[in-house]
Amino acid sequence: MRYISTRDTSMQYSASQAIAQGLAKDGGLLTPYYIPKLPGKALEDIKSMAYQQRAVYIMKMFLEEFTVKELTDYANAAYGPDKFDSPAVAPVHTLDGNTHCLELWHGPTCAFKDMALQMLPHLLSASLVKTEEDKTACILVATSGDTGKGALEGFKDVPRTKILVFYPKDGVSQVQELQMVTQEGGNVGVAAVVGNFDDAQTGVKRLFSDERLRRELARRGYFFSSANSINWGRVLPQIVYYISAYCDLLRDEKIAPGQSVNICVPTGNFGNILAAFYAREMGLPIDQLICASNRNNVLTDFLSSGVYDRNRTFYNTMSPSMDILISSNLERLLYSLTGDPAEVKHYMARLSDVGRYQVSDRVKDKLQKRFKGYCCDDRETQRMIRETYGRHGYLIDTHTAVAFSALEQYRRETGDDTPAIVASTASPFKFCSSVLEALGETGIASGLDALDQLTAKTGQPAPAPLAGLRDKQVRFTQVVEKGRMVDAVLSLLE
Numbered sequence: 001m002r003y004i005s006t007r008d009t010s011m012q013y014s015a016s017q018a019i020a021q022g023l024a025k026d027g028g029l030l031t032p033y034y035i036p037k038l039p040g041k042a043l044e045d046i047k048s049m050a051y052q053q054r055a056v057y058i059m060k061m062f063l064e065e066f067t068v069k070e071l072t073d074y075a076n077a078a079y080g081p082d083k084f085d086s087p088a089v090a091p092v093h094t095l096d097g098n099t100h101c102l103e104l105w106h107g108p109t110c111a112f113k114d115m116a117l118q119m120l121p122h123l124l125s126a127s128l129v130k131t132e133e134d135k136t137a138c139i140l141v142a143t144s145g146d147t148g149k150g151a152l153e154g155f156k157d158v159p160r161t162k163i164l165v166f167y168p169k170d171g172v173s174q175v176q177e178l179q180m181v182t183q184e185g186g187n188v189g190v191a192a193v194v195g196n197f198d199d200a201q202t203g204v205k206r207l208f209s210d211e212r213l214r215r216e217l218a219r220r221g222y223f224f225s226s227a228n229s230i231n232w233g234r235v236l237p238q239i240v241y242y243i244s245a246y247c248d249l250l251r252d253e254k255i256a257p258g259q260s261v262n263i264c265v266p267t268g269n270f271g272n273i274l275a276a277f278y279a280r281e282m283g284l285p286i287d288q289l290i291c292a293s294n295r296n297n298v299l300t301d302f303l304s305s306g307v308y309d310r311n312r313t314f315y316n317t318m319s320p321s322m323d324i325l326i327s328s329n330l331e332r333l334l335y336s337l338t339g340d341p342a343e344v345k346h347y348m349a350r351l352s353d354v355g356r357y358q359v360s361d362r363v364k365d366k367l368q369k370r371f372k373g374y375c376c377d378d379r380e381t382q383r384m385i386r387e388t389y390g391r392h393g394y395l396i397d398t399h400t401a402v403a404f405s406a407l408e409q410y411r412r413e414t415g416d417d418t419p420a421i422v423a424s425t426a427s428p429f430k431f432c433s434s435v436l437e438a439l440g441e442t443g444i445a446s447g448l449d450a451l452d453q454l455t456a457k458t459g460q461p462a463p464a465p466l467a468g469l470r471d472k473q474v475r476f477t478q479v480v481e482k483g484r485m486v487d488a489v490l491s492l493l494e
């Protein structure tokens, strides 16, 4: 399988080159030239496998250079019982006959980013060997909260890697910040950026294209790579859990072979829902993809009008991992829908020049056939948390609540009661204060004490990785202006 840039298909890359490099040199995203189809009996075969085997089966279709033995070793290390507190890894919790919740937060940082970031370091390390790269990979991450911790945890003490994380100073929850600034490991660095997530992400993109910095790094024996969801090694492991969830429903006879499902995903950078789209391209019977946004509803508007316009007010919401105005992975979708790198390049140039682009009617029609976009504000998010808990005794976090709201809106509008799989992207304990408030609590404790309060309220224990933060020491306190991130890189690499 060859990989190309979404902006230029003349250059081809192997999977290991794509993963080692992260981003194409022309700024495009490295993407498979075509999406392979699941063989006829695949779902029947996968149905009886453990999650780790499912991951090997599906990833192998995209990674010809990697042996089954290699991939099996990575899957066992990434999704083992020392990392995930559920043997199913990504279990499906059924709420009612046609509503199923895919829990993606049983890993070490309690958010869905673990699903990919526990796998990526293995793929990257091996890719460095396969591409005969002799420098150390310096992984730069801009995070809206969960990616940063997920990447730190995944890359901690992985040989020949160094990881630097930038998070927006006032754009993450207290628990998220504590998770990052207490990170252990000899190859990690963390800095806060004054600004919002887009400032941090734009700053990281600028670091990537800073030739002087690149040369200085090379002199010190490093090269830049990325663990953001622009790296193919991030998207691929996410395809696995949609196929896995479908197979769970088949296995448990909650759906019939061949039956269509809808998938509803709380969306930020468009990585998670893109993986669902790819699962559909592979032949998984998915009908509608429901794209859920919070008050930063740039995607909702895009899906209804065909105009992507980032020139709008940025809001800090209680679902901070979705507070994003530039959804990077949309570029891969545009490539899939157009098949035309020149057209993608044109849209991306408009986005970078004027912050806005309008897709052709042909692309808009294709988009609207497959995707439905809905959004909700914080009040609705909290109402959804309260109702889901009241009606099903099931506790959800703020991001997952946005998805449940979108699903409710979709069903009300269309009357479509196709079984739906809702991606649940974080443990409710990661966003304790908002969840407590939603449940009607007053006098909400600050910091980690809120974990105990949520346990007292619901009788559910906090996940061990969060409860354990209490005993950790703060290691990182650096705060940088968004224009001075270069200095932070150089000091953290000393």
Ligand SMILES: *Cc1c(COP(=O)(O)O)cnc(C)c1O
Binding pocket: 111, 112, 113, 146, 147, 229, 266, 267, 268, 269, 270, 271, 272, 273, 321, 322, 399, 425, 426
């Ligand atoms: C990252 C994240 C999202 C958004 O996922 P994308 O792949 O960026 O669309 C949603 N919820 C949570 C909890 C996240 O951490």
